[in-house]
Amino acid sequence: MAVLAKDYPAFKERLHDLLDRAILNTGSLGIALARLDGLLIAHRLGRADDARLAAVMAASILGAVASVALQLNQGDVNDVLVDCTRGKIVALRAGPEAAMIAWCSSQANVGLVLLGLRASANEIARVLEAM
Amino acid sequence: MSLRTRFQEQLAQLVIGEDAVVRMDGRRMIVVSADFLTTILSAGEQVVGPAIGGIHYLAGERAGRLYGERARAEAPDATPEDIVVNIVASLEARGLGRLEVADLDVAAGTGMLRLQRSPYADTLSGRDRPACHSLMGLWAGLLGVVSGKDIAAEEVHCRAMGDPVCEIVAAPRRD
Numbered sequence: 001m002a003v004l005a006k007d008y009p010a011f012k013e014r015l016h017d018l019l020d021r022a023i024l025n026t027g028s029l030g031i032a033l034a035r036l037d038g039l040l041i042a043h044r045l046g047r048a049d050d051a052r053l054a055a056v057m058a059a060s061i062l063g064a065v066a067s068v069a070l071q072l073n074q075g076d077v078n079d080v081l082v083d084c085t086r087g088k089i090v091a092l093r094a095g096p097e098a099a100m101i102a103w104c105s106s107q108a109n110v111g112l113v114l115l116g117l118r119a120s121a122n123e124i125a126r127v128l129e130a131m
Numbered sequence: 132m133s134l135r136t137r138f139q140e141q142l143a144q145l146v147i148g149e150d151a152v153v154r155m156d157g158r159r160m161i162v163v164s165a166d167f168l169t170t171i172l173s174a175g176e177q178v179v180g181p182a183i184g185g186i187h188y189l190a191g192e193r194a195g196r197l198y199g200e201r202a203r204a205e206a207p208d209a210t211p212e213d214i215v216v217n218i219v220a221s222l223e224a225r226g227l228g229r230l231e232v233a234d235l236d237v238a239a240g241t242g243m244l245r246l247q248r249s250p251y252a253d254t255l256s257g258r259d260r261p262a263c264h265s266l267m268g269l270w271a272g273l274l275g276v277v278s279g280k281d282i283a284a285e286e287v288h289c290r291a292m293g294d295p296v297c298e299i300v301a302a303p304r305r306d
Contacts, residue, residue, distance in 0.1 A: 012305060034185070035185075036182065037185050037188075037264065038182040038185015055185065056185035056186055059180075059181065059185055060182040063179035063182040063183075067177065067178055
């Protein structure tokens with residue numbers, strides 16, 4: 001997967017469409033998609049948010065938890081849920097090459113958010129794989 | 132001017148105070164081994180996996196922007212191309228290995244930086260992914276300053292992956 005691909009505009013449009021739908025379906029307040037090395041692929045964030053930083057954080061959260069899982073012999077990491085005083089953060093893999101991070105209000109139904117994001121991540125993984 | 136002369140000129144600018152703080156052009160410097168940098172990368176990789184590359188990229192990008200902005204402030208009449216070439220020459224003379232601006236179009240915000248002996252690639256050989264993320268970020272940050280565009284850089288060849296040289300290409304980010 002290369003950031004500077006030839007058919008980039010169509011690829012980016014497709015990803016933005018999937019991220020928009022993920023936000024609509026889960027009520028997430030923002031989503032960033034990153035390569036596992038933390039470089040930004042696509043995002044749907046407000047202007048005040050730093051998309052590049054969010055991308056690195058998505059990959060770092062999953063990477064750090066994967067290291068813990070490896071040490072404790074717990075297998076692959078499916079998702080990471082962080083429950084904060086003012087909201088919830090979810091990080092999950094989108095196929096073998098990407099990580100996704102999303103956040104939502106503290107009132108959000110975590111189960112529904114996780115289900116919605118997992119479905120979106122699977123679709124995104126298929127798009128990335130077809131690149 | 133030979134590389135050795137340029138290196139010696141740079142060394143001559145180093146000033147060490149009684150407090151054992153080294154400065155060049157008024158800015159604090161430290162002289163560390165290349166292992167210091169590569170160990171940070173490999174130790175970070177053990178903790179956060181490949182994401183350490185993105186952290187290094189961000190750090191490099193900020194450094195590249197800083198170098199570019201500082202150079203522009205110090206030489207306001209210099210062309211963007213001169214700023215890039217001089218910074219790359221300065222990095223080369225500081226021991227980053229032979230660097231070549233293989234392609235540069237400031238107006239378009241594109242460019243290719245070729246590295247013959249990246250310290251990261253030298254140390255971290257036999258990888259399945261590039262190793263020079265901080266230099267990728269540096270190239271993106273520097274081109275970002277001189278072009279005024281939001282630039283993304285990608286290492287398309289890396290000696291750490293068995294390629295003969297490292298090549299980093301940069302182009303405007305297309306959001």
